[in-house]
Amino acid sequence: MNKLFMMKTVASAITLAIPFMVNAANGQPTEAYKGYDTPGQYMVTKTTTLADNMMPVIYNAGQEKETAQKLAELEKKTGKKPNILVFIMDDVGWMDVGFNGGGVAVGNPTPDIDRVAEQGLILTSAYSQPSSSPTRASIMTGQYSAHHGILVPPMYGQKGGLQGFTTLPQLLHDQGYVTQAIGKWHIGENKESQPQNVGFDDFRGFLSVSDMYTEWRDASVNPEIALSPSRQEYIKNLPFNKSDIHATRSGTFNEVAEITPKYMEDLDQRWSQYGADFIRTMQKSDKPFFLYYGTRGCHFDNYPNAYYAGRSPAKTSFSDCMVEMNDVFNRLYKSLEETNQLDNTLIVFTSDNGPEAEVAPYGRTPFRGSKGSTWEGGVRVPTFVYWKGMIQPRKSDGLFDITDIFPTSLALAGKSGAELAKLVPKSTFIDGVNQASWFVGNTGQSNRRAEHYFLNGQLSAVRVDEFKYHTLIQQPYAFTSKGYQGGFTGSISKTAGSMIFNLYTNPQEDESVGIRHIPVGIILQEEIKNYNNILNKYPPSVQIHL
Template sequence: MKFRKASLALRATIAIFSFLVIQTAAQAQDKPNVVIMMVDNLGWGEIGTYGGGLLRGAETPVLDALAEEGTKLLNFNVENQCTPSRSALMTGRHPIRSGTTRVVWGVLYGMVSWEVTMAELFSDAGYATGMFGKWHLGDVPGRFPTDQGFDEWYGVANTTDESWYREQLQYDPEVGVQPFVQEAVKGETPTTVAPYTVEKRRLIDSEVNERAIDFIERQANADKPFFAFIPYTQPHLPTLPHPDFEQITGNGHYADVLAEIDHRAGEILDTLDELGLRDDTIVIWTSDNGPEEARGWHGTAGFWRGQYFTALEGSMRTSFLVRWPGMIPAGRVSNEIVHITDLLPTLASIAGYEVPSDRIIDGIDQLDFFTGKQETSNREGFPIYVGDDIFAYKWRNWKVHFWQLDNMFSAAQKLNVPNVHNLLSDPKELYPDRTGETTWVLPPILKRVVAHQATLLQEPPIRLGTPDPYTPPE
């Protein structure tokens, strides 16, 4: 009798376990896949749907179609340099909190392991996570992508101009940086694939796509939801196309690269279609910051003024396309403010992961806005940092500059009286109000600046160069 009771109990346990396994599998299948494609230093005005395309020497039919299939944001805002933008995306936090406010060379940088990344959250929610491309958030053990939540990674750890070092004047291989293309899986030290040379620079984005497509296909075959982060290297200088795209437009290297950028997006989108994943996948396509300033490689911000490394709109606003068939409205265009930190909490509502509650998260859940349940964004503004200083604050259609910095090569000037710009009437930020007719804007903006600064006392920022292990002060 005791044996029969034990047997019944065992069968009941097995039945419950089987039910839970089936339920977990069903829930996993219900989770939408997420693909984020991020190009490097592409201005707001480059692709056709934002007024570029043919005007920049190359049509962009794939991305123009993607804009029609989903929602296009005219007021998506990032940080003003590569490292800060990627940190903000990964953590949902302003980079001032993470010690990732600027691009640096030759020193310890990147996110401490205490930071919780989007990749870690996706992984905790049962997603396969893969990153393919440029990281720029740390290049030492503990700070590679596979130390920060990604199951696998293929790409470069730092900036793409490193590929050019070997060919520069009086380069000394004894002391000069020798960059490599690397690959890794979670829990293992990255291995070297090949030197990152100018020749490899031309090939890297095609290789990134090959790895990303292989990852997507493997997860589809395993019926496992996935998060694929694909941060391309183009059009960061040196802006040189893949050999297959050399002279394809007849309009120079930049136009050739623009055609390649469009093609790479098409390869990923075609893969999703071929695997029957279009309706089950959220696709985001964007850039990490505004265009290059360096002559010969420079891009354009189109309607706006300025390049990256500044607080101008041309630095902060980038193109942003998002598609989720049946969930996100097709053909919708919005000028509502969204910030790159918003993606982490927004995707939490979709993927089912928990947003960290033990630290300040600056991102705001924008799911209802993205899905069209509301016409307005849940965000009215945000502080704009250049390095460790607030250079400006953007609020509604207003922009207040506390510092003047017209380009990355000039010296910043602290303003005695802040410059107030109405971005609707002065989109290029050329004509600050000198009449006093808009000074009403200063109190509500300064109130928000002070409130933000108070949070830095509440949770002291991590300093650039902080080593691991890091423990926040009590």
């Protein structure tokens, strides 16, 4: 074959492979690329309204049918609805775990967490509220913070909580579930808001947050309080509980022990033993269970116990805690495995917010911002769902919100679609979306079109597909330039109206593309308008605020 013929043949092949011809006069294509619509991108996809007081959804008929069949077959095999385990960590960032590129790479290996994650569905765009209590209330109510009104964490006896809400544990209890809460609560200390009075059959844990038990006692943290007897006595007498407690449904609680810095060292171990024991007791039960497990770690103050101190390669108290959290999770997982309950248990692994950035050492995120903000670093959290034999191992960047746990859990309990709307008052708007078919469908996609972000109860941003539009932003360095700066520092400011980021090309959110993406902006502005219409019909609530 001569050289000229070979060149002509190659040229012909290239011409056939390219879907357009180039105009020799100006070098521009005479026929445009046809392009490709990526599955799971919904910017121009219509949503379906299931009920007036429920978030509109993307209805994927094929995966809904497939999921219904798989769930029916499993229930026939097991004789009961599936168990649900929600494992929620504290102040753990998107990149603190190995399955998101952290773990050993940042000095705190999480091998057991990673192993289970890689057998499940890793959700790379899962969202919380900006801080702990708002997120936990969102799990319990299926509502964004703007609707449930717990806008910030209650501290040192501040009033407000879940009193009067229709909660996930109560609804699951009504469907025949045994409901167990373990660990951190922090959604109201008043009697009516305590876990045993909002739907849980049993609770073991503390009612608030780690630092409230330690910071005023520790001279290395607050010498101005700890070394002043009168000041310390004042804090001690504030109306907040200071103990590790136990309570049963509709009762008062018993104090197991007062929480001191020394007691704190072993708290996660005590709780994980309680969790493992609960799982073992459920082995032969004819009822399914809902286990809400909130770790103490890794919220400051971290006091590693004798075994975990220095156990991480990074040798910080935070990284030592992450190594311990790996073992805590594995202890619960192994308990499910050894009692043959894995194939009938959905595990949701997540964190309550991104890393806090004001008390070092703290967690990691590749994104801008931290806890307390609605930059991605503050609200995009490490998340996966696992269900042996039911969830196909894969990763997805479909949108998932913590509120989705509420309708997804109830769908698994047999109350899906508009049936869920009948279980809550007509004045209650459910912001969560049922994601059961995304999880269980072999090639399932998210059923959520948009993510909505809130700062102190105000709609601050919206994301659809890879684009995010900000109306309010948090600026940590607005007033100070020294020290650690995080989401509770600085100021909140309105944007000028065209603050749009492409989170695929600019996940750091430091280069707005709004002026060049006006067609995208129109769609995002419409989503903001749509949600504001929801807020007009189902007004915001304010319970706990700055």
